[in-house]
Structures are given as structure tokens and as C-alpha cells.
Amino acid sequence: MNKTVVETLPEGGRPAYFCPAIHPTPMKFFIDTANLDQIREAAALGVLDGVTTNPSLMAKEGISGEAAVRQHYVDICNIVDGDVSAEVIGTDFETMVREGEALAALHDNIVVKVPMIEDGVKALRYFSDKGIRTNCTLVFSAGQALLAAKAGADYVSPFIGRLDDISSDGLQLIEQIRGIYDNYMFKTEILAASVRHTMHIIDCAQIGADVMTGPLSAIKGLLKHPLTDSGLEKFLADHAKAAASVSA
Numbered sequence: 001m002n003k004t005v006v007e008t009l010p011e012g013g014r015p016a017y018f019c020p021a022i023h024p025t026p027m028k029f030f031i032d033t034a035n036l037d038q039i040r041e042a043a044a045l046g047v048l049d050g051v052t053t054n055p056s057l058m059a060k061e062g063i064s065g066e067a068a069v070r071q072h073y074v075d076i077c078n079i080v081d082g083d084v085s086a087e088v089i090g091t092d093f094e095t096m097v098r099e100g101e102a103l104a105a106l107h108d109n110i111v112v113k114v115p116m117i118e119d120g121v122k123a124l125r126y127f128s129d130k131g132i133r134t135n136c137t138l139v140f141s142a143g144q145a146l147l148a149a150k151a152g153a154d155y156v157s158p159f160i161g162r163l164d165d166i167s168s169d170g171l172q173l174i175e176q177i178r179g180i181y182d183n184y185m186f187k188t189e190i191l192a193a194s195v196r197h198t199m200h201i202i203d204c205a206q207i208g209a210d211v212m213t214g215p216l217s218a219i220k221g222l223l224k225h226p227l228t229d230s231g232l233e234k235f236l237a238d239h240a241k242a243a244a245s246v247s248a
């Protein structure tokens with residue numbers, strides 16, 4: 001860690017684990033859905049950097065069967081010019097490797113999503129050595145995140161909403177992982193997952209998560225402020241009044 005940066009932080013400045021030298025790129029926004037309309041809407045905003053899916057989200061869209069699932073991933077890749085996480089279903093090393101290689105071959109933007117289990121860690125190492133990009137999912141502790149980084153994962157997905165659901169602190173986990181990764185300059189990107197609302201996004205940005213993935217509603221929530229709405233209403237009313245007085 002760059003100690004100079006840490007020691008010269010002003011009172012009330014960024015937390016000590018934040019080191020701009022290690023975070024040269026802006027936070028990435030991923031949408032967490034397999035719904036093509038929502039992906040299109042988020043992409044049209046011009047702020048979308050990628051998509052995450054999982055078997056539950058695919059099932060929610062009624063996508064089933066190997067061919068349909070693979071076609072759906074290709075459809076998503078054709079909408080978004082960014083990373084698209086596609087999850088393996090197998091839970092043993094051989095099946096994960098076979099599925100992951102097939103998924104990665106679908107499109108350059110595919111990132112193979114691998115669960116944080118023992119064979120998953122082996123698969124992360126295998127994919128990393130082969131140059132296949134990965135996202136380690138179902139991460140709920142700093143130890144799991146450390147292991148994923150050691151195994152060469154490109155992304156690690158701590159599920160902050162699901163921790164909050166059981167009275168644990170999801171954001172505290174993001175802080176812990178940020179600190180650990182910065183200590184050793186791990187290249188693994190922290191992908192804050194299971195984001196449920198807009199404040200999760202803002203908190204993750206303050207902590208320095210590399211990526212957040214959440215629903216469209218959470219992303220669109222960022223643009224809302226009542227003073228923006230009332231201010232715009234007043235601007236337009238004043239403009240109309242002035243225009244009417246000129247034409248009168």
C-alpha cells in the first residue's frame with residue numbers, strides 16, 4: 001500500500017484503505033438480470049459496463065436447456081459491450097471446466113462465474129492459467145475473497161444484500177476485502193453483488209468497490225432528487241411565462 005497516500009489523508013477524507021494509485025479506473029456498473037429489455041434500457045442510459053446473471057435469474061426469464069441458455073448469453077453479449085458473467089451449473093472440477101470452456105467460447109465478453117467451493121477454487125486456478133476470465137460467486141467472507149484472489153479470479157462477488165438480510169454487515173465485508181486486496185495489490189476486482197438499492201451503490205463507491213451489480217431500479221435511483229424535479233418545473237414555467245410575455 002502507498003503509505004504516503006494513507007498518512008496524508010485529510011481529516012474526514014477517504015478511508016485509510018483507499019489508495020488512488022491502485023484504483024485508476026472509475027467504478028464499473030453492471031446490471032444483475034437476464035431480462036433483455038432491462039439490459040437494453042440500462043445500456044441506453046450510456047453508463048452500463050456489463051451484466052451479471054445467475055441460474056435463478058435465467059430461470060426467472062424462463063430460459064432453460066443448454067442451447068437456449070447459451071443463445072441467451074450471446075443475445076446479452078450482442079446488447080452490451082462489456083463483461084457478461086455466465087455461471088457454471090456443475091459442482092465438480094471436471095464439469096465446471098467443461099461448462100466454463102464452452103461458455104467462454106461463446107463470446108469474448110463472457111466471464112465464467114464459478115461458485116466458492118473447493119472444486120470451484122481449483123477451477124478458478126485452471127481457468128486463470130488458461131487465460132479464461134472468471135468471477136468467483138457466492139462469497140460471504142474475507143477469507144473466501146482472499147482464496148479467490150489467490151486462485152487468480154478476475155472478479156470476486158461478495159453478496160452484500162444477502163448478508164444484510166441475516167443481520168450481518170455486507171458493506172463491512174467490502175471494506176475488509178478492499179483492505180486485504182490493497183495490502184498485496186491483488187488484481188482481482190471487487191464486484192459488489194446482491195446490491196438491493198441505491199444507497200448500496202453509493203456506499204460501495206465510497207469504499208472503493210471496483211464494480212457493483214444491481215437491479216435497474218437501484219441504478220435509476222441514482223438520478224432521483226425532488227429538488228431536481230421542482231427546480232426543472234420552475235425553470236420551464238419561468239421560460240414559458242417569459243415566452244408568453246414576449247409573444248403578447
Ligand code: G3P
Pocket residue numbers: 032052053054159161162193194195213
Ligand atoms: O447475481 C448474484 C447476486 O447479485 C444475487 O443477488 O438479490 O439474489 O441476493 P440477490
